[in-house]
Amino acid sequence: MTDIIQLLPDHVANQIAAGEVVQRPASVVKELLENAIDASATEVKLIIKDAGKTLVQVIDNGKGMSVTDARLSFERHATSKIKSAEDLFQLNTKGFRGEALASIAAIAHVELKTKLADDELGTAIEIEGSKVKSQEVSVTPTGTSVAVKNLFFNIPARRNFLKSDTVELRHITDEFHRVALAHPNIAFAFYHNGSELFHLPSENYRQRVVHIFGNKTNEKLVPVEEQTEVLKISGFVGKPEYSKKTRSEQFFFVNQRFIKSPYLNHAISAAFEGLLKDGYHPSYFLNLTVDPKTIDINIHPTKTEIKFDDEHTLYAILRSAVKHSLGQFNIAPVLDFEHQGQLNTPYSYKDKVASTPAIDVDKSFNPFADDTNTTKQTSQRTSFKQAPTASWESLYVGLESKGNKSENDFSEVTFESDSKTESLFGDASVDASKTTFQLQQKYIVSTLKSGMLIIDQNRAHQRVLYENFLKHITIKEATSQQLLFPLQLHFTPNETQIITNLKTDLEHTGFVFSKVSDEDITITGVPVGVPESEVSIILEQLISDVESDVPDANFSATDLLAKSMAKSLAIKNGQGLNHTEQEHLVNSLFACKEPNVSPTNRPTFITLGIDDIEKKFM
Ligand code: ADP
Ligand code: MG
Numbered sequence: 001m002t003d004i005i006q007l008l009p010d011h012v013a014n015q016i017a018a019g020e021v022v023q024r025p026a027s028v029v030k031e032l033l034e035n036a037i038d039a040s041a042t043e044v045k046l047i048i049k050d051a052g053k054t055l056v057q058v059i060d061n062g063k064g065m066s067v068t069d070a071r072l073s074f075e076r077h078a079t080s081k082i083k084s085a086e087d088l089f090q091l092n093t094k095g096f097r098g099e100a101l102a103s104i105a106a107i108a109h110v111e112l113k114t115k116l117a118d119d120e121l122g123t124a125i126e127i128e129g130s131k132v133k134s135q136e137v138s139v140t141p142t143g144t145s146v147a148v149k150n151l152f153f154n155i156p157a158r159r160n161f162l163k164s165d166t167v168e169l170r171h172i173t174d175e176f177h178r179v180a181l182a183h184p185n186i187a188f189a190f191y192h193n194g195s196e197l198f199h200l201p202s203e204n205y206r207q208r209v210v211h212i213f214g215n216k217t218n219e220k221l222v223p224v225e226e227q228t229e230v231l232k233i234s235g236f237v238g239k240p241e242y243s244k245k246t247r248s249e250q251f252f253f254v255n256q257r258f259i260k261s262p263y264l265n266h267a268i269s270a271a272f273e274g275l276l277k278d279g280y281h282p283s284y285f286l287n288l289t290v291d292p293k294t295i296d297i298n299i300h301p302t303k304t305e306i307k308f309d310d311e312h313t314l315y316a317i318l319r320s321a322v323k324h325s326l327g328q329f330n331i332a333p334v335l336d337f338e339h340q341g342q343l344n345t346p347y348s349y350k351d352k353v354a355s356t357p358a359i360d361v362d363k364s365f366n367p368f369a370d371d372t373n374t375t376k377q378t379s380q381r382t383s384f385k386q387a388p389t390a391s392w393e394s395l396y397v398g399l400e401s402k403g404n405k406s407e408n409d410f411s412e413v414t415f416e417s418d419s420k421t422e423s424l425f426g427d428a429s430v431d432a433s434k435t436t437f438q439l440q441q442k443y444i445v446s447t448l449k450s451g452m453l454i455i456d457q458n459r460a461h462q463r464v465l466y467e468n469f470l471k472h473i474t475i476k477e478a479t480s481q482q483l484l485f486p487l488q489l490h491f492t493p494n495e496t497q498i499i500t501n502l503k504t505d506l507e508h509t510g511f512v513f514s515k516v517s518d519e520d521i522t523i524t525g526v527p528v529g530v531p532e533s534e535v536s537i538i539l540e541q542l543i544s545d546v547e548s549d550v551p552d553a554n555f556s557a558t559d560l561l562a563k564s565m566a567k568s569l570a571i572k573n574g575q576g577l578n579h580t581e582q583e584h585l586v587n588s589l590f591a592c593k594e595p596n597v598s599p600t601n602r603p604t605f606i607t608l609g610i611d612d613i614e615k616k617f618m
Pocket of ligand 2: 031034035094095096100101
């Protein structure tokens with residue numbers, strides 16, 4: 001038999017490699033900007049046409065290249081940045097693979113112009129699909145200009161795969177932000193289709209953040225500075241009241257390289273613990289400096305993930321540094337989110353008939369069974385009557401007319417229930433022998449024969465929803481409601497990956513996906529009782545929960561999904577509940593398998609016995 005193995009021709013190998021390096025115009029932007037920085041430029045200009053589909057050009061005033069280097073720079077594995085494997089552990093440059101220019105030249109028309117400072121004349125090279133079209137002497141300023149035109153001209157499939165200009169431009173802007181934030185001392189300008197989007201002079205870090213994210217950002221920034229033997233931290237976190245529903249203002253830079261690290265992100269969230277509203281994410285712009293020997297940036301082809309030698313120590317230092325800053329700037333004590341007027345109520349399903357699925361109520365269940373015998377008698381009183389429709393959806397119903405509380409009425413103890421919230425059930429809910437009331441729109445209080453029961457409404461509802469979702473996911477039957485118009489949501493490829501992994505489970509809760517592609521998700525059905533307006537929040541919450549979940553051996557995607565959805569959808573504190581709703585929540589809670597703790601293992605209710613009360617009067 002004849003031999004069949006051949007070496008791939010260079011241009012084919014380059015095209016294949018290009019697939020990894022260049023996913024979209026934004027990847028070209030990243031590589032070219034990084035090359036400019038590696039060349040010690042102090043001024044960098046980015047010029048884009050048609051969201052990079054027609055042109056991506058970067059002009060720098062860096063050190064430039066000699067004639068030979070200019071030609072060599074397009075060879076694969078041609079790099080001036082490392083010479084031996086040891087150099088990999090001392091990296092001070094962005095690039096080191098020597099792959100970017102070769103890859104880009106394999107799939108686009110590239111024009112390079114470059115000149116060394118000491119030379120009179122520079123070099124101009126044109127390459128199309130790895131073929132050198134021309135190379136000549138050129139009059140050009142010191143530095144380098146690389147123009148990349150007609151990206152993917154020879155790979156139509158990839159070209160067709162590009163998203164709308166809006167989406168591609170957003171990716172480019174993201175890359176630009178990352179590079180510009182990592183290098184505030186370098187001046188940047190960014191033009192799209194002839195108009196200037198950013199003009200950033202050389203400046204300090206605070207000014208850079210403000211220039212990029214707007215003047216209002218200034219007042220939100222709390223400085224974080226910390227220096228230890230292994231790590232230097234500098235930068236800012238956003239004050240908690242400016243936290244966002246998206247993660248668009250979260251930036252970690254390690255040795256001036258943008259990275260993503262769910263683990264370190266978790267450290268920041270931990271520092272903000274208790275200061276953020278549910279579903280909100282802190283802003284941060286943090287620069288970490290570590291010895292290059294202690295990191296490995298090699299584990300990810302596009303290099304936004306890195307591996308630290310001692311992640312646990314970094315976690316601890318980072319958390320305490322951020323906590324310290326928040327404390328020092330006196331943020332922690334003055335905050336009281338629970339009582340801000342503007343809590344959003346997603347539950348506007350007033351006119352919906354709430355029916356299936358029903359909760360299986362164990363009538364003989366006694367929530368206080370393992371308590372003392374005094375409480376035992378209590379449950380005999382059946383103060384928790386079974387509501388007519390024992391379905392969790394009905395907890396959503398009629399909850400929209402809230403938010404009319406004055407901001408300071410929480411300073412006094414108010415007993416509020418029916419009067420402030422309209423009831424869906426109308427007069428039917430008027431109940432003379434009312435046995436529950438709401439305290440500070442946060443707790444449901446009920447009298448027991450032997451004392452008092454105080455339920456945390458948010459945690460209780462989380463427990464109820466959590467068990468329901470778990471049940472639906474495991475028995476694989478849930479009712480979904482068809483959306484009138486399909487809902488299209490945009491995510492990053494990473495995020496859609498997370499959703500894809502959980503797709504089957506999500507479907508079991510009632511979601512119907514018509515399309516899940518790289519960055520778009522189209523939803524045509526949602527679980528019964530979940531308002532359309534909440535869908536993106538639920539999914540974002542889910543993604544962030546998955547991302548910030550510190551993986552451990554007990555990780556279960558199903559459990560996390562149920563927890564996350566329960567958290568997103570549970571009745572919030574600050575929400576008025578009428579009497580029927582209160583009763584229903586109480587009933588549903590005690591129909592749960594584990595009524596006494598929330599999905600995150602915190603108590604859902606406490607009891608105060610007559611004895612305890614009597615003691616207080618002694
Ligand atoms: P890498 O950055 O990984 O070395 P690239 O393909 O991006 O690989 O670049 C190859 C080489 O070309 C670089 O190592 C550098 O020597 C040179 N080069 C690329 N861009 C520039 C630039 N803007 N200014 C000066 N030299 C450059
Ligand atoms: Mg490079």
